[in-house]
Amino acid sequence: MKDKDIHLNEDRILLSIVDGxxxxxxxxxxLAACPLCREERTVLIGDLERLGQMAEELTPLPQKRPVLPLxxxxxxxxxLPVFAAGFAVVFLIACLWSLSFFTxxxxxxxxxxxxxxxxxxxxIGDILEDSALPEYYLDIADAPYGYFDDRxxxxxxxxxxxxNSV
Amino acid sequence: MVAExxxxxSDLVGSARSGERKSLEELAALFYEEVFRVVYHRTGSRMDAxxxxxxIFVEMSASLSRLREPGSFKPWLYRIALNRVRDFHRKxxxxxxxxxxxxxxxxxxxxxxHSPLESVIEKEFWSxxxxxxxxxxxxxxxxxxxxxxxxxxxxxxxxTLRNSESTVKTHLYRALKKFKKASGFRTLLKGSLP
Numbered sequence: 220m221k222d223k224d225i226h227l228n229e230d231r232i233l234l235s236i237v238d239g240x241x242x243x244x245x246x247x248x249x250l251a252a253c254p255l256c257r258e259e260r261t262v263l264i265g266d267l268e269r270l271g272q273m274a275e276e277l278t279p280l281p282q283k284r285p286v287l288p289l290x291x292x293x294x295x296x297x298x299l300p301v302f303a304a305g306f307a308v309v310f311l312i313a314c315l316w317s318l319s320f321f322t323x324x325x326x327x328x329x330x331x332x333x334x335x336x337x338x339x340x341x342x343i344g345d346i347l348e349d350s351a352l353p354e355y356y357l358d359i360a361d362a363p364y365g366y367f368d369d370r371x372x373x374x375x376x377x378x379x380x381x382x383n384s385v
Numbered sequence: 386m387v388a389e390x391x392x393x394x395s396d397l398v399g400s401a402r403s404g405e406r407k408s409l410e411e412l413a414a415l416f417y418e419e420v421f422r423v424v425y426h427r428t429g430s431r432m433d434a435x436x437x438x439x440x441i442f443v444e445m446s447a448s449l450s451r452l453r454e455p456g457s458f459k460p461w462l463y464r465i466a467l468n469r470v471r472d473f474h475r476k477x478x479x480x481x482x483x484x485x486x487x488x489x490x491x492x493x494x495x496x497x498x499h500s501p502l503e504s505v506i507e508k509e510f511w512s513x514x515x516x517x518x519x520x521x522x523x524x525x526x527x528x529x530x531x532x533x534x535x536x537x538x539x540x541x542x543x544x545t546l547r548n549s550e551s552t553v554k555t556h557l558y559r560a561l562k563k564f565k566k567a568s569g570f571r572t573l574l575k576g577s578l579p
Contacts, residue, residue: 266564273574285417
């Protein structure tokens with residue numbers, strides 16, 4: 220059986236129309252040799268071309284012309300996002316501030332700042348006193364080095380005549 | 386010659402994109418009728434097509450600066466047009482639910498100075514065309530209309546619909562199968578306008 224006796228089925232004819240110029244070699248050869256398949260394909264292509272022509276012929280021409288809007292100045296268009304971003308930041312800060320103000324009760328019961336400073340200064344004063352021990356313990360803690368008296372220290376680290384260590 | 390035209394169009398788009406008013410107007414004049422036809426093929430009403438085309442060019446003017454490739458201006462413009470048409474049909478469907486249902490008979494005469502016979506042919510043509518495309522899926526209908534009514538190439542269709550060429554070919558093949566079976570419409574196509 221020759222090639223031209225096996226006709227192209229509907230799918231292959233439709234695919235050959237879809238593909239357009241990119242026909243496979245075997246399809247091209249068959250179409251060249253088979254007038255029946257060529258006819259079927261040509262009629263379908265003709266109908267599609269006629270569809271395009273009629274659509275064009277039966278489409279009216281527009282009666283209006285396009286009116287293009289004037290473009291807004293570039294400056295304004297650049298500023299708008301900046302304003303929006305600034306407003307968003309201010310809004311966010313305001314939200315955070317109001318949120319922390321209403322949700323932290325300790326802020327409302329805290330003593331005034333000046334009172335806190337006074338208490339701190341008094342504590343620092345106590346620490347920096349010459350001897351912060353109560354009077355009762357001062358006798359016991361009289362010697363600056365506890366158990367080691369001056370003689371022991373002289374033995375350990377002899378001083379020179381002018382009071383310098385040897 | 387074709388390369389020169391493409392180069393010129395790209396230049397024109399580039400210039401319009403940078404805010405040159407004259408280039409923008411030139412671009413609108415160049416594509417106005419083409420876009421009008423695209424919209425008319427999908428709405429069937431001259432007045433609606435005019436209003437929508439105006440809106441499409443306003444949108445084009447506003448968002449042209451966002452177009453990355455001046456070379457793909459046409460598919461980009463078609464995409465705007467198709468989106469506008471889709472919005473229009475959505476709105477119309479909503480209105481028809483609230484009021485009376487729109488039918489294919491609503492397709493108005495084009496307003497061209499035709500004879501009564503030509504007007505009948507025109508009405509019959511669009512009626513049968515819409516009847517055929519209603520049998521297709523949305524994608525098949527879009528690909529078929531872009532290819533054979535708006536006369537776009539496969540590559541341009543793929544760019545417009547943001548699909549691959551093979552996907553476009555698949556939809557086109559299915560649409561052609563339905564077109565082949567529409568013997569009544571094909572008979573109408575064979576008869577020529579007087």
